Amino acid sequence: MTALRAWVRNGFDRAERVLDRAFGPDWNPLAQLGPIGWFLFWTVAVSGIYLFIFFDTGVTQAYASIEWLTKDHWWHAGIARSLHRYASDLMVVVMFLHLAREWAMDRYRGKRWFSWLTGVFVIWFVYLSGITGYWLVWDRLAQYVAMITTELLDTLGIFAEPIARNFLSPQSLSSRFFTLMVFLHIAIPLLLLLLMWIHIQRITEARTKPPRGLAAITLGSLVAGSLILPATSQGPADLASLPQSLGIDWFLLSLYPVIESVPAGAIWAGVLVFTLLLAGLPWLPRRREGAAAEVFLDHCNGCSRCVADCPYAAITLVPRSDGLPFTHEVEVNADRCVSCGICMGSCPSSTPFRRSGPLITGIDLPDRPLAEVRAEVIEAAAALEGMPGRVMTLACAHGAAAEAAPGRVVLPCVAMAPPSLIDFIISRDLADGVAVAGCAERDCFNRFGVAWTRARFERSRDPYLRQRVPRERVLTVWAGPTETVRLQKELGSFTSRLGAMPAFAGARSLDAEETAPAETEAAK
């Protein structure tokens, strides 16, 4: 499983590097699948509402009204029809790519199970929306969909009379059934929207809008595609005969040929097993995550920076409980915390500069406390001693620098490192420069690691990287798992640049008090 996952993840990384070049990292569609899914949903919704203006909801007139808007009014309603169909088709593609990518990046297990599980229900509502939609055209394909669907449903034996009887012959066709389909084709997409909204409830500031440029590209290509290959019907439905050969929408209706070819029992069992397996994937096996972040009230002033920075809405601001003169404190919801450490990096109390005593911050990871990170940094510095151009690398566990190496400290996320740690490394002469190596810039494993690190270094988001830190001694490398060559090259030239510089004048060595092993809160 892990080997397969790594293989798929590297495949995504390689494909995404190509798209980085075509679209630019910020518009890379593979890094924006969720937002594109939302954008496609709205495209389908708006074009659907527009189509409804011209659609005749009676079973005998439905086909004619769609022919009219496709042919006579191709330049607005016809385009809306094609947009409606192709955006739905792309939604299926985007949905499964998104599913595969979240799986490959291992962002679906452990505390992240919620988005995955709710996503599984989204799949079925996308399909049901599409199937009811094709029904409304009431052409040969619709007739086929109606017959196969009702025959399959009848095998459940839950209806008083076989509902497939509605499609026996022209005489048996009932407009009541058609009206039910019109209703379902509005109700099911509304439920889909509700599910999509639930899907992102445990994600801070979920991206439901693609960047404008990407939205423009998506809509533009959809409109162009609709003009080049407009969607058409397949002849009016006629229950006195059967469609023999049919153009199938292989995105939304690919199950129909299968339903025709295998026994109904196998279909129901297949659907059930597929759904249960997919839904159970986050627990097969469960991901082992570190303990949830812990708050140390003596060092928390309730500034709420950690609340704003947590990518998974795991921290909430609550009224002060310990009598200190602040209005608020924070509370961690352990069920949501993925132990990324970003909160520790954002807390103003997280500073490695210390005279004596234990090193405690406002919010910390019990399994990887700040004191330990500081000790690791000091240890890593020893490995660099004597080299020309000593580069200390602060890396994340998901990018090109995830492997252990001399002079490298691998963290759950680069944004776990408080900016003061970089100041500390350079000003205490632990290295000549610091390289921060995180995920590829298009998308971070912990969602905001790249963005927050950049903003802190640019001094546009607290906590700032202090002005006194010489910027020529700080390098950031955003590189995915398959970009080790580029990483090595950038680190290499950074090393030579640093080697050519005179020693940093603002640096001094650690004094004895500073090197004394720090007590952690746990050790106390």
Add this chain to the structure above:
Amino acid sequence: MTARTDWRGRGRHLALGGALSLVVVLAAAALSAWPAWQSLPPDTALLRLSFTHSGVRNCRDRTEEELAKLPPNMRNSQICDRRRAPVRVEMDVDGQTVIAADLPPSGLAGSGPSRIYRRVELPAGSYHLTLRMRDDPSVAGFTQEAAFDIDLSPAESLAVDFDATTGRFFLH
């Protein structure tokens, strides 16, 4: 968090990304109606036998004593099971039996009608259909019978139904 879009210098991305996206949309458009699926083999027609019909209930006459025990307004002379009898149906095509089934009553108590929906795919051509049904197990032989001569053209869909009010099989 969404920064203002800076469109300057993005012409290359708009063009390249747009071209790639258009290819994806066109591929999706093509696959939305192609390749075709052969649902019914050529020169084949479909015959469907479907109806709902209730089997009889098993009833007996009440004895004089039983009737006397009941309040006057509930003195039905017969007492019946809730459960209905299964319906036996058989269909022959040119003398060959293609459907022969005992259709159980529907509903948890078996008090509902029996139902059938069966497909028979046939090469186009002329056929002689015979139908037999028994809705009362106490009857020897069959309670309803019918025969039809049909002529099926390719892709034709023909339904054999049963009208409970007239008690007759019919085609539509």
